[in-house]
Amino acid sequence: MRLGFSTAALLSAAAGSLASDLANVTCGALADAGLASRITYPGSTIYEERVDSYWSLTAQLTPWCILQPHNAKEVSTAVKALVKANKKEECLFAVRSGGHTTWPGAANIENGITIDLGLMNSTTYIASNNTAQVLPGSRWLGVYETLDALGIAAAGGRAATVGVAGLAIGGGNSFYAARKGLVCDNIAQYEVVLASGEIIYANNKTNTDLFRALKGGTGNFGIVTRLDLETFQGQDLWGGVVTYPNSTTDAQIEAFVNFGNNIVNDQYGSAIVIWQYTTQNAATILINAYEYTKPQAWPPAFDEFKAIPNRTSDSMRFTNMTDLTIELEQAAGYRDTFITLTFVNDKRVVKKAVDLHNIVVEKVKAHKATGNWTVQDMVQPIPTIFTKHSVEKGGNMLGLDRFDENLVLFQTYLAWEGAEQDDFFQSTGDWYIAQLSAYAKSIGKDNPYIYLDYAYATQKPLENYGAVNIAKIKAAAKKYDPTGVFQKLVPGGFKISKVQ
Ligand SMILES: Cc1cc2nc3c(=O)[nH]c(=O)nc-3n(C[C@H](O)[C@H](O)[C@H](O)COP(=O)(O)OP(=O)(O)OC[C@H]3O[C@@H](n4cnc5c(N)ncnc54)[C@H](O)[C@@H]3O)c2cc1C
Numbered sequence: 001m002r003l004g005f006s007t008a009a010l011l012s013a014a015a016g017s018l019a020s021d022l023a024n025v026t027c028g029a030l031a032d033a034g035l036a037s038r039i040t041y042p043g044s045t046i047y048e049e050r051v052d053s054y055w056s057l058t059a060q061l062t063p064w065c066i067l068q069p070h071n072a073k074e075v076s077t078a079v080k081a082l083v084k085a086n087k088k089e090e091c092l093f094a095v096r097s098g099g100h101t102t103w104p105g106a107a108n109i110e111n112g113i114t115i116d117l118g119l120m121n122s123t124t125y126i127a128s129n130n131t132a133q134v135l136p137g138s139r140w141l142g143v144y145e146t147l148d149a150l151g152i153a154a155a156g157g158r159a160a161t162v163g164v165a166g167l168a169i170g171g172g173n174s175f176y177a178a179r180k181g182l183v184c185d186n187i188a189q190y191e192v193v194l195a196s197g198e199i200i201y202a203n204n205k206t207n208t209d210l211f212r213a214l215k216g217g218t219g220n221f222g223i224v225t226r227l228d229l230e231t232f233q234g235q236d237l238w239g240g241v242v243t244y245p246n247s248t249t250d251a252q253i254e255a256f257v258n259f260g261n262n263i264v265n266d267q268y269g270s271a272i273v274i275w276q277y278t279t280q281n282a283a284t285i286l287i288n289a290y291e292y293t294k295p296q297a298w299p300p301a302f303d304e305f306k307a308i309p310n311r312t313s314d315s316m317r318f319t320n321m322t323d324l325t326i327e328l329e330q331a332a333g334y335r336d337t338f339i340t341l342t343f344v345n346d347k348r349v350v351k352k353a354v355d356l357h358n359i360v361v362e363k364v365k366a367h368k369a370t371g372n373w374t375v376q377d378m379v380q381p382i383p384t385i386f387t388k389h390s391v392e393k394g395g396n397m398l399g400l401d402r403f404d405e406n407l408v409l410f411q412t413y414l415a416w417e418g419a420e421q422d423d424f425f426q427s428t429g430d431w432y433i434a435q436l437s438a439y440a441k442s443i444g445k446d447n448p449y450i451y452l453d454y455a456y457a458t459q460k461p462l463e464n465y466g467a468v469n470i471a472k473i474k475a476a477a478k479k480y481d482p483t484g485v486f487q488k489l490v491p492g493g494f495k496i497s498k499v500q
Pocket residue numbers: 055094095096097098099100101102106107117136156157158159162163164165166167168170171172173174218219220222223224225329330453454492493494
């Protein structure tokens with residue numbers, strides 16, 4: 001299905017022996033370092049499976065070879081070998097955990113090597129200090145399968161196959177955010193392979209600058225090879241998905257904005273509201289995910305949502321995290337983009353987002369887009385209570401503590417088929433965000449925060465963390481990676497060196 005990129009591969013082959021010599025040198029350097037059995041090449045089943053396992057087709061680039069290390073020591077060996085083989089910034093590589101970032105080249109590379117952490121995916125619960133040692137290539141499903149069986153909970157991703165490391169080092173929203181802060185706030189320790197190959201630990205006593213910088217600073221410092229998640233007593237949640245017709249929109253906006261303002265009064269609740277148009281449904285429907293992190297059905301926090309009539313489906317039930325994240329899985333196999341915006345929790349801006357959703361659906365129809373496609377627009381509250389917990393836990397890099405208003409995290413998610421439609425869908429999504437951003441500004445309800453884990457390549461999440469945090473990330477990157485390996489040899493992801 002990687003039609004768009006087979007052309008790119010042919011072109012790069014035609015570029016002559018230069019690229020293939022370099023492929024030989026870099027993949028060869030890894031083999032010479034004793035990692036031959038961990039390398040797969042184009043054409044092999046494992047290589048093809050790993051490329052296909054990126055959630056979005058847009059992210060399915062074809063590196064020269066894929067390295068699948070089994071442990072931190074092998075990651076260290078690989079980094080040392082690549083740095084040694086590099087002469088003048090030509091031995092480029094990518095770092096992949098779950099591979100859920102939608103934009104091409106975030107966690108993969110066309111002319112270079114991908115270090116794929118997918119085989120490093122175990123979760124080990126440590127009762128003595130209430131942590132779960134999770135290897136970076138784990139999917140949240142695997143974490144919850146292990147922890148649910150032990151009656152233990154942790155703040156983490158909400159869809160089964162999303163990767164652990166990428167989500168956590170970019171921030172991480174979860175059902176527990178109102179009680180515990182963001183996912184990154186709940187990491188007690190990181191194990192990191194530095195550019196030197198050294199394996200170090202960062203926690204609130206050792207390498208504290210790196211520890212804080214990794215809470216939002218993403219892959220700017222090294223390769224995270226283990227995350228120790230803080231855990232707590234688990235119990236069944238009440239959760240599920242309720243769907244409604246488009247006609248309920250006004251009531252949904254009202255309920256959503258009030259819910260966001262009231263989370264502080266009942267921190268067990270979480271709600272996500274989605275307007276989704278798919279060619280299969282040929283209509284916009286509302287898909288609401290309600291979760292309550294203890295077993296109580298329809299607690300008063302959800303009264304306004306409960307009063308909305310005309311439910312078309314309702315899966316609300318008592319269950320565990322494993323089951324809820326399977327339910328919230330999103331269809332893979334499309335070309336996708338996520339683009340994001342944050343604004344003040346104000347009904348007018350949410351209404352504008354929905355109006356623009358309707359316009360975008362009409363634009364795509366008018367364009368006569370081919371194949372199946374989806375226009376999905378999602379709002380999630382980011383009330384100040386989330387950030388209060390972040391600060392209590394020592395703080396992160398996101399800079400949300402600068403704001404004293406409840407916010408809304410907005411994501412537009414477009415899915416389509418065929419690389420020839422990439423430019424159209426991407427530019428339509430960009431137009432959407434630009435319009436919404438301009439509207440929010442026009443009524444003074446804008447906010448500069450850009451959520452890194454939802455950001456498209458051209459957005460500027462790090463730039464909007466605030467000057468103090470940018471300085472901390474720059475200082476940590478310089479200290480732990482003095483020669484800039486993760487800035488120059490790892491082009492993927494959001495780079496602090498590009499921030500002025
Ligand atoms: C279906 C779906 C559901 C989602 N649900 C949620 C959700 O509930 N909450 C939420 O907050 N976000 C969610 N997201 C967004 C998600 O957080 C991001 O897509 C995130 O990047 C996924 O992590 P990953 O490990 O799969 O990322 P990858 O794409 O593998 O990596 C992301 C970035 O981090 C870098 N990186 C990855 N691993 C490491 C490492 N070990 N060391 C150093 N750098 C590394 C990569 O190089 C890349 O730049 C969801 C996304 C999808 C597609």
